[in-house]
Amino acid sequence: MANQFGRRRFIILGGAGVAGTLLLKACTKPGSSPTASPSAAPDTAASPSAAPVAASGNTVKVGILHSLSGTMSISEKSVVDAEQMAIAEINAKGGVLGKQIEAIVEDGASDWDKFAEKAKKLIDQDQVATVFGCWTSASRKAVLPVFESKKHMLWYPVQYEGQECSQNVFYTGAAPNQQIEPAVDWLLKNKGKEFFLVGSDYVFPRTANSIIKAQLQAKGGKTVGEDYLPLGNNEVTPIIAKIKKALPNGGVIFNTLNGDSNVAFFKQMQSAGLKPDKYPVMSVSVAEEEVKAIGVEYLKGHYASWNYFQTVNTPANKTFVENFKKKYGNDRVVNDPMEAAYIMVYMWKMAVEKAKTTEMEAVRKASLGLTFDAPEGKVTLENNHHLSKFVRIGEIGADGMFKVVSESKEAVKPIPWNQYVAETKGYACDWSDPAKGGKYKA
Amino acid sequence: MLSGLLEAVFNGMSIGSVLLISALGLAIVFGLMGVINLAHGELMMLGAYTTFVVQNIFKLLPTPLFEFYIFFALIAAFFVAAAVGFVLERGVIRFLYGRPLETLLATWGVSLILQQFVRSISWGLAIAISLFCLLFFGGMQLINRRPNAESIRTKAIAIILPLSIGISSIVSIFLGNTFGLTITKPWFGAQNVDVTAPAWLRGGLPIGDFQLPYSRLFIMLMTAICLVGIYLFLQRTNWGLRIRAVTQNRNMSACLGIPTATVDAFTFALGSGLAGIAGCAISLLGSVGPNTGQNYVVDTFMVVVVGGVGKLAGTIIAALAIGTASYLIGSGTFISMFASLQPVADFLTFFATTSMAKVMVFALIITFLQVRPGGIFPQKGRNVEL
Numbered sequence: 001m002a003n004q005f006g007r008r009r010f011i012i013l014g015g016a017g018v019a020g021t022l023l024l025k026a027c028t029k030p031g032s033s034p035t036a037s038p039s040a041a042p043d044t045a046a047s048p049s050a051a052p053v054a055a056s057g058n059t060v061k062v063g064i065l066h067s068l069s070g071t072m073s074i075s076e077k078s079v080v081d082a083e084q085m086a087i088a089e090i091n092a093k094g095g096v097l098g099k100q101i102e103a104i105v106e107d108g109a110s111d112w113d114k115f116a117e118k119a120k121k122l123i124d125q126d127q128v129a130t131v132f133g134c135w136t137s138a139s140r141k142a143v144l145p146v147f148e149s150k151k152h153m154l155w156y157p158v159q160y161e162g163q164e165c166s167q168n169v170f171y172t173g174a175a176p177n178q179q180i181e182p183a184v185d186w187l188l189k190n191k192g193k194e195f196f197l198v199g200s201d202y203v204f205p206r207t208a209n210s211i212i213k214a215q216l217q218a219k220g221g222k223t224v225g226e227d228y229l230p231l232g233n234n235e236v237t238p239i240i241a242k243i244k245k246a247l248p249n250g251g252v253i254f255n256t257l258n259g260d261s262n263v264a265f266f267k268q269m270q271s272a273g274l275k276p277d278k279y280p281v282m283s284v285s286v287a288e289e290e291v292k293a294i295g296v297e298y299l300k301g302h303y304a305s306w307n308y309f310q311t312v313n314t315p316a317n318k319t320f321v322e323n324f325k326k327k328y329g330n331d332r333v334v335n336d337p338m339e340a341a342y343i344m345v346y347m348w349k350m351a352v353e354k355a356k357t358t359e360m361e362a363v364r365k366a367s368l369g370l371t372f373d374a375p376e377g378k379v380t381l382e383n384n385h386h387l388s389k390f391v392r393i394g395e396i397g398a399d400g401m402f403k404v405v406s407e408s409k410e411a412v413k414p415i416p417w418n419q420y421v422a423e424t425k426g427y428a429c430d431w432s433d434p435a436k437g438g439k440y441k442a
Numbered sequence: 443m444l445s446g447l448l449e450a451v452f453n454g455m456s457i458g459s460v461l462l463i464s465a466l467g468l469a470i471v472f473g474l475m476g477v478i479n480l481a482h483g484e485l486m487m488l489g490a491y492t493t494f495v496v497q498n499i500f501k502l503l504p505t506p507l508f509e510f511y512i513f514f515a516l517i518a519a520f521f522v523a524a525a526v527g528f529v530l531e532r533g534v535i536r537f538l539y540g541r542p543l544e545t546l547l548a549t550w551g552v553s554l555i556l557q558q559f560v561r562s563i564s565w566g567l568a569i570a571i572s573l574f575c576l577l578f579f580g581g582m583q584l585i586n587r588r589p590n591a592e593s594i595r596t597k598a599i600a601i602i603l604p605l606s607i608g609i610s611s612i613v614s615i616f617l618g619n620t621f622g623l624t625i626t627k628p629w630f631g632a633q634n635v636d637v638t639a640p641a642w643l644r645g646g647l648p649i650g651d652f653q654l655p656y657s658r659l660f661i662m663l664m665t666a667i668c669l670v671g672i673y674l675f676l677q678r679t680n681w682g683l684r685i686r687a688v689t690q691n692r693n694m695s696a697c698l699g700i701p702t703a704t705v706d707a708f709t710f711a712l713g714s715g716l717a718g719i720a721g722c723a724i725s726l727l728g729s730v731g732p733n734t735g736q737n738y739v740v741d742t743f744m745v746v747v748v749g750g751v752g753k754l755a756g757t758i759i760a761a762l763a764i765g766t767a768s769y770l771i772g773s774g775t776f777i778s779m780f781a782s783l784q785p786v787a788d789f790l791t792f793f794a795t796t797s798m799a800k801v802m803v804f805a806l807i808i809t810f811l812q813v814r815p816g817g818i819f820p821q822k823g824r825n826v827e828l
Contacts, residue, residue, distance in 0.1 A: 228797050
């Protein structure tokens with residue numbers, strides 16, 4: 001077979017291949033309107049634009065850096081949707097500083113090195129005014145040196161483990177004291193003193209669990225066991241056996257599992273007879289999108305802690321949900337990271353308008369103290385580059401939506417350096433005062 | 443004590459049965475045929491997605507019927523995965539027999555294609571692909587009928603291939619622009635999809651303070667049925683005889699008039715179909731998404747290698763042994779036995795989390811393969827290449 005594959009054959013087949021791809025390329029060009037198909041977005045981004053400077057011409061360029069392929073694309077694609085929607089809304093109202101915002105979407109491909117590479121590309125080649133992006137802590141840690149060395153600006157929309165406060169990053173997701181700690185307090189008060197901790201085996205769950213353990217010790221709770229599952233592992237039988245042994249009469253399970261393992265965990269919890277009345281599970285990575293993917297049947301009656309649920313009852317949220325469904329289809333849902341992503345685009349826009357320029361340092365200074373009437377309520381960008389946010393605990397109902405069972409009366413101020421962990425106790429962060437900076441002894 | 447023992451045995455067996463049912467198809471494809479099929483996990487994923495589709499079709503029916511969708515899903519998953527496996531063998535693998543490295547790379551590529559396929563498949567894409575197949579393969583059929591087919595074939599490909607690509611993509615883009623989201627919206631998307639087991643599989647059988655989950659029992663039963671079915675098929679039917687003959691001595695079988703190419707294709711389809719059944723089974727326990735297959739493929743290869751290539755009995759024992767070992771280590775059952783020996787107990791406690799247990803199991807497997815490189819039941823006879 002291989003011997004017959006002569007030169008002539010090769011030229012003909014190769015020519016056919018080239019002709020085919022050219023034809024395909026020619027056909028897709030006019031048809032790919034960015035609104036029609038989500039896959040068209042990276043296409044438009046990949047073509048280098050003629051304007052070299054961020055604010056030149058009639059557009060302001062911003063970068064969007066999320067995983068559009070690979071494991072994390074599951075979660076990050078919908079965050080891109082929320083960011084695109086915020087940008088489209090701003091553009092429809094006349095843009096920022098009288099210019100339209102042009103989003104340049106790059107795919108981090110769930111590969112942390114790629115994130116750093118693409119961040120460099122957005123900053124050096126596209127010369128964007130700011131970057132919205134990242135989901136996992138690993139990807140944020142990978143791009144952090146890039147943004148710090150180039151003195152650029154990253155907006156990060158996801159709840160995370162804290163213990164970080166960079167001058168070049170704005171964190172619009174929850175710090176541990178805005179999600180994990182209130183959830184533990186609520187459980188101690190309402191559900192029991194004995195905790196079993198389950199998590200995926202990487203930085204966020206391990207840090208979160210060390211915070212929870214310290215907090216339980218300080219508040220009279222008890223950690224009866226903990227276990228970690230490699231990312232993507234579906235075999236949870238040993239964990240369930242351990243939970244039963246450690247909590248024979250029921251108790252609280254605190255779940256920091258991420259991704260696919262959650263599905264296996266909840267499905268097998270139910271079939272092993274661990275019901276939410278005796279074994280309530282509090283999750284910090286299960287939101288509306290995940291409920292849909294895991295199946296409501298398995299989650300009914302369990303809890304999750306977030307700053308925002310789709311069911312939150314504010315006028316801003318009503319329009320947010322309505323607009324999103326109108327733009328992306330009625331079967332889509334919104335969740336906490338998407339709301340945080342939506343907030344951060346608006347926060348950046350307001351900061352630029354206050355500074356009257358897109359120059360980094362001016363925008364950064366202007367952003368501190370800004371407030372925004374977000375879907376979750378009125379949020380403020382604090383001096384430590386984190387948002388003050390509302391804390392909510394939701395119970396999963398039969399319709400796959402969360403019933404809010406506990407809600408903070410006002411926005412909770414963010415504490416990036418954790419006060420339960422011995423190494424960071426007593427430290428704080430304040431970027432409004434050059435003398436204090438990212439980590440100072442309060 | 444007794445219930446503890448029962449729990450350990452049952453849990454070990456239930457982990458083992460999941461390993462076994464996902465490794466069964468590979469035991470045939472890799473074990474009997476020697477094809478390193480890295481797309482095995484993706485065939486399982488297709489089975490799981492078939493389950494999702496069947497479930498949604500049955501949701502339209504009245505409730506009592508819906509409760510039995512799983513049986514139809516099993517059958518459908520078998521045939522869908524078998525059909526894809528058949529196409530895979532005819533289209534890719536048959537050109538690569540005896541070249542393990544190329545097979546490995548090619549099947550890995552296929553696995554990536556299949557993953558992306560379930561993410562992006564939409565009506566527009568489906569129409570484009572079927573139109574392309576119709577035009578290209580239909581055109582090639584017409585060319586082949588001509589008396590001078592051999593001489594004009596390459597030129598024909600050069601014309602038909604770009605033409606059919608062009609026509610099908612234009613049609614799909616046109617449809618996409620005309621009908622918008624209904625055509626371009628992906629069927630499944632990158633998100634995981636939700637497969638809910640029927641109500642009668644969601645509970646468990648309580649024995650004392652321990653509960654045997656019905657879904658696990660169901661999977662064990664299904665594994666047993668598949669095993670018996672494969673045994674009978676291989677030992678008692680004509681096709682089974684042919685498969686065994688071809689795997690033992692391909693040239694001699696061909697000389698005796700056995701159509702080896704057809705046998706290869708059907709063997710591969712059978713292995714793939716079993717992967718489909720496994721995919722349906724795991725959808726009862728875990729997540730169904732584009733990455734589902736990746737989570738299982740390493741474990742399945744591990745089981746087949748430990749069991750000894752080419753022996754079903756080895757696969758069974760290996761799956762149960764690995765399952766039991768990972769349960770016993772991961773759940774820390776031994777810790778209480780060594781309570782008096784503090785260092786041993788500390789050592790065991792260190793490995794008593796699920797992720798560390800996996801490390802321990804891998805270490806044990808490597809040690810075992812050092813002692814017996816051929817697995818539990820090594821292949822014997824003339825055509826062994828060890």
